[in-house]
Amino acid sequence: MPIESQPIENILNRAEDTYEEKATQIEIENLSFWYGSNKVLHHLNLSIPEKTVTAFIGPSGCGKSTLLRCMNRMNDMIENSRYEGSIKVMGQDIFDPKLHVIELRKRVGMVFQKSNPFPKSIYENVIYGLKIAGLGEKSALDEVAERSLRNAALWDEVKDRLHESAFTLSGGQMQRLCIARALAIEPDIILMDEPCSSLDPIATANIEELIYQLKSRYTIIIVTHNMQQAARVSDKTAFFYLGELIEYDLTENIFMKPKDEKTEDYVSGRFG
């Protein structure tokens, strides 16, 4: 039975360890966001616990990716965008002018929908984050590179061709390389914007397995279209619709007993 077509019910009970409440890591208060003149996010309030996997689901264009990109201020690169409200990461408001954006992005890593390794060797890709943070000694870099690639479950496949171009990797390997690159700077939070949307089922399974292992040490927020994926990996799920947070609860509750009627329609596949 390929993992995709199993009913959500019997996926859920795989998460053996029952979920106990954790301290909140990210506090989003009354966040609204505009692209130029049109409002995309409407007064979101959300608090995301640490060391958990939170999934953002919802129909395309509901603003889940925009919210994700707000968390590491990626939207700053977009001309005449505007926000209101605040996002606190570990108590620190990320829009505070004193906090420089590169400081934030060292603590909040990100993996993109399309894998985007640098046109450099695998090794240089992984240690890029450290080199720009000022770490120079080769020994430390080698050690971090190995650890990150191991964490990204890619070490065995690339350990003997570290200095080959990153483009010689397959789609799944490239995405794991991007994850390794994000892990290398030892962030506290990892944002993943539909990481598996362009990958084949086997590669997707590897990524999901990796997320499951990383859960113990990192807070992961993943945006996905794939309901089974959300069910499989995430502890809590947030459902967005037209820029508003409809429902945010434990993943079982969202999938088994959704409170809001729209969530139920979406989860049961009637629209979206």
Added chain:
Amino acid sequence: MNSWYKKLLSDQGEKFVWLSAMGLTVGIIMITSLIVLVLVRGLTVFWPKDITYFEFTADYDNWQRGDILAGIVADRETDVHHSIQSDAAADTELKLYIANRIYNNSQFIWVPENAVRMISKPDNIFSVHTLDMGELFVKPLKLVYNNGTEVLSNSPGFQKQLSQSLRENNALREEISRIERGALSRINKELLDIQLELRRLELDQDFSEAEIERIRSELSERLILANQQNERIQQQILELRESLNRIRFEFEVQHDRQDSISLGDIVQIYNPNRMNPVQKLGVFIVSLWDFLSEFPRAANMEGGIFPTIVGTFVMTVLMSILVTPVGVMAAVYLHEYARNNLFFRLIRTSVSNLAGVPSIVFGVFGLSFFVYFLGGGIDNIFFQDKAALNIPTFGTGGILWASFTLALMTTPVVIVATEEALSSVPSGIKEASAACGASKWQTIRKILLPAARPGILTGLILATARGAGEVAPLMFVGVIKLAPSLPIDGEFPFVHLDRKFMHMGFHIFDLAFQSPDSEAALPMAFATTLLLLLLVILMNFVAILFRNRLRHAYDQDTF
């Protein structure tokens, strides 16, 4: 019958396909025939051609029947006889290259084919390349040394003696030019400096009487010393010239006239009719090397074009040094830092328009802004004493201003190419770098520029190729017909930015249109054209290789 005709016409539009094929074919024929023409006309200039004797079968011009003339058939022109009534055959004319410019007024004569008969290719006729009298076709008689001994041309030792003394003369000439360019030019500079100081002494009055006296005596002392040195050097050069002219070369021209010139005036001498192709190749290479390494002589119609090669090279290097940072900086600014509101979008389109603006406009700007305005300013600030004697250093055209003008002209080309290269970098990579906590400048320095480097280099080389081939603007900002000295030489400060220079492109224009005898200058013009063409094509070739490397690097990734 008409079925065949109808069948022919129903050709499914193939005739138009072939018509479009004609478009491409004409293009290919044009460029290949141009390159072949320049290649052939350029190279044959140096290939020693056999000299034949012509005998006049009828009186023509000031030649009588029976006169013998040594020459080479340079061209054959069949001007179809136009008048309808007389059905005489088309009269073709021969363009004979008879050299001996000093004996008959021009090196080329047009002779009707039927008025002349080719008799023989004598093996004792020599082609002599002289310093200032152009090429001579002569029958050598003897060498006369100043101590009276003579070596007859038919004696065995003649050839060996001739080539041996020629080699000595070349060495002597080398020595003379080394002294003239080195010690002599230093002395002249010293004399000029002394004159400047004297002039400055007169100008400012704030020196006390005694002070003026002291400086004046000191200067006159230096003057005497300099003059002595000058004396010695002139003497040295005189001796060398003396030894150059110790041997006289006697020869016979056009059957009856005998004449003799000093062996020192001869640069190269060979006997084409008796040489086999390998020897001819040897002469070909030697004259090609002279063409590339020597200074021009006889109003640019003789000698080599070394200064133009140096001038073009130095200007092109200076230009690319100037244009690279400027162009890349502007492109990075436009691409990364500029907000893309209407104003910058307008700037972006107009920058690409500037690349299309005629180069003459940049020449005009260069002349007035760089030369008169900036140059004048620099002269007034740094070179007052020279300016007082109105010897402008930067206030007149020079290689610096030429490079500036061309840099300005090619900046738009570099900006457009760089921006294209920058925008060909997928935006995903920029975001990835930002996500890793890199600052904008780190992203640009470590990711964007390395990724766009091949594109930038292609743009730079295209711009340099365009700059190297440009002539129109240079006429205003520093290129001259004959530059006494090279922009770079042994003296301090080695690169003389204020000196005027010679440029290959302008040299072609000057040879073709401003030389006293354009017929004689034509071969030199073709040879220079060949060189310039090879230089430009080489640059383009390198640019194309880079572009393929760039395309190769991005081909096999997933996006």
Added chain:
Amino acid sequence: MNQKAYHSEETRKKFQKQVIRSNQIAHWCFSLGGLTVLASIFGIFIFILVQIFPLFQPASVKKVTQYKVTSKDPVVIGVDEYNQRPFVVDRSGILELFNGQNPADVSSKIDLLQLVGFEGSLEASIFLEDKQELLLGSSTGEFSLVELGFSSEFTENQSRTISVNPNVVLSYQLDADQIIASDTSQSLDRRVLANVVSKGGSRSVYAIEFNRGRTLFGPGDLRLNRVVDLTPWIDLQPVSVKVGSNSSDILVLDDAGNISVLNLSGSEGAQRVQLWVPSPEIIQGKIVDMRWLLGRFSLILTDDLGFQYLASRASDSQGETRYSITTVTGDEISNPDLFSTNLRNRVYLRGNANEVELLYATTLRSRWSHSPDYNVIDTALSPRNDALYLLDDEQWMHQYSIYDPHPEAGFKSFFGKIRYEGQAEAQYTWQSSGATDDFEPKFSLMPLIYGSMKGTFYAIIFSVPIAVLGALYTSQFLADHYKKYIKPLMEIMASLPSVVLGFLGALWLAPIIETRIPSVLLIIVFMPLISMFLGMITYQVNQKFKIRFRGKEFLFLIPLLLFSAYALWQLGPTVERLIFVYQDPVTGERIADFRLWWPENLGIGFDQRNSMVVGFMMGFAIIPLIFTISEDAMSSVPTHLTSASYALGANRWQTAWKIVVPTASAGVLSAVMIGIGRAIGETMIVVMATGNTPVMEWDVFTGMRTLAANLAVELPEAALNSTLYRSLFLGAMVLFLMTFALNTVSDIIRQRLKLKYKSTL
């Protein structure tokens, strides 16, 4: 929290601060650097504007000072070349000199009468402006011409002082007691004085001729040759007289407003060449005054209603030189009795008691007009047109400074039709330098713009078909493995230096083509036909023997076209003998020579370096440009469009012509625009390959002078900041705007093309 094992917290913080600072620095220096580079590039546009701006400014005239004049009854005022010694001459022959350096000085006086030594009293005196000479007449009929004789010396601190010592040039005797009008002109070997005098109420006109002998040391002194009485040739009462520049034409205006033109040749000592009756349709009133302009070639006629007319001498259809009125000056000015000219250009001053105006004669544009708060009784313009003196009736002479460097410039003179001296009718002429020193520069840019258009037209009609057809073939029909050779070849062609093209065009191609025009015409006509014929043949052959031509057509075409070109080249002369036969009117010999046939049949010239040569050589510069851009546009047409057309059973030409070309038409059009932009801006090819004659003819076998070539040829010699120098910049600006507009339009088209494709992908 994950432990940051790799290095301590403070070093990380310190390094990060450094990164943030360097990022800030980079931001600043890129913004600054980028903006300065862009500004310097656009500096060209501003710089050219700055050079052009003064051309269109009116004269600036400012009051400088004024002098207290003592003489009651002034006859004339004037000044020397350096505006240092303004002077007033009164009726009693006293010359009053002022000091330009400090006007307050007391004026010095010279008694001219005493110098000339007249017995009787001074009856009349006339000032001859352009020679700074005074003609004095005594009551006993004695006349003498006095030259003011300004000379300048340099004092020890390099300042210039002007001394005045008048001397008598010549004197003669007429039995008359009053001079009505007088004029004089001199040429190398003689000098003619003409006077209208009255003796007891009746007026007569005398011409006094002095010859100048040639001595060893140059021109000798003047000796009276003869006095000719011109009165018999004048029908009515003479009013004024003028002597022409060649000191032989003498114009006498009579009180009916007609002008009789006499000259001193002929049997009875003089003859009338023309009775010039200005036609009533042009002249409103009756001519009452006539004045010479600089160079004594054109005249300003004034009628009694105050209208002024510009007249000049020009040879009419029969080759006779006739005076005629060329233009009317427009608004009239009530009884303009004040008139002054200068010695530098054709600016002249006209005015009356309370209004004064400076006009440029050729374009009749007003440079400055002013109504002073005093009434003016006499005016004077300085020889260098840099100072203006107005004498009022309260014995004050007001001095103004004039700054008018470019009187001849103006929109009309650059782009309008102007009738210059000696031209039969108004036309566009560009002539920047001439032989004589009072030559009038002509700066019409129209012939140059016409030349640019003509050069571009012939370049485009040659290059566009070849480039577009070639691009279509390469993008749609050429086999892929040839493509990687074609693109580099075209790029090399694009990088050919224009000086090489110009040189080959002028010295290699032009002589060859000159005698073989029929062959060239044959090739142009038959090459396409042969290619299409080959297309038809190969299709049939392909049907029968299945020889694969597809994708490799051009390989077969190269040898075939070369061979047919050679055949047509040889065929040329025979065709010439059949068609282009020229009948030599003198010898009757019938010569087959296109170069003679063409001018005879079409009445236009034929020269060796013509537009066909330029068009062909410019093709080398433009074909690759248009080719590459059109090829990109055509090959970026999405394949799903072409495959849809093939699916409907269209053959490859129909698909290409009906689908690909229309879709890519915007790209092709913008490519052609860029090609045109490049052709207009081309300099070296045009400078070398044409005769650079500024002529306005469409004919393909005559040359042209384009804006760019004009710049390259004229600028090296143009004097800095002169009108020629600035008008060249105006030419550069016109060129800049033309290429700018073309490129911008092509960019807009290309952007729209890109957007269109984005939507369909």
